[in-house]
Amino acid sequence: MIKLFVYGTLLGDYLVASLLGMVTKRTPAILKGFCKQGLNIYESEGDQVEGDIIEITIEQLDILDAYEGSSYTLCKVRPEVDGKIVKCVAYRIL
Numbered sequence: 001m002i003k004l005f006v007y008g009t010l011l012g013d014y015l016v017a018s019l020l021g022m023v024t025k026r027t028p029a030i031l032k033g034f035c036k037q038g039l040n041i042y043e044s045e046g047d048q049v050e051g052d053i054i055e056i057t058i059e060q061l062d063i064l065d066a067y068e069g070s071s072y073t074l075c076k077v078r079p080e081v082d083g084k085i086v087k088c089v090a091y092r093i094l
Contacts, residue, residue, distance in 0.1 A: 002061050005031060005079050005090040007051035008039050010064070019067055020060050026052040029079035029086065040093045053079065053088055064091075 010016055017023045028050070035047035056064070065074075072091040079086055 001055040002058065003086060003088040004054050004056055004061070004064070005029060005051050005077050005088040006054060007031070007036060007041060007049050007090070010054075010091075011052060016054070016064075019063055020056070024054040024056060026054055027081055029053045029081045029088075031077055031079040031090070034077075041090065051079065051090075053081065053086060 004010075006016075013023055013026075029052060031041070031049040031051060033043060033045060033047070034041045034049045035044035036049045041049050068091050071093050073094050074089045075092045075094075077088050077090045079088055
């Protein structure tokens with residue numbers, strides 16, 4: 001399973017369910033050292049972005065890749081859940 005940190009349009013249960021054909025389990029998380037501007041996140045010391053972590057299969061990731069389009073790239077991030085760091089990926093415009 002792939003852990004994906006979502007912070008924008010993919011926060012919506014309805015959108016993700018319509019794309020994947022199922023409701024995903026979500027865990028609230030905080031990505032420290034980043035800020036959200038528009039539809040993207042940027043490294044920014046002292047800031048944080050609230051979002052969720054969803055666990056998906058590689059096939060589901062392919063579906064979300066198609067939705068996000070070629071403007072977004074998957075990057076490794078380390079959000080916190082209850083004070084513990086979780087290794088994830090997130091979509092970012094680079």
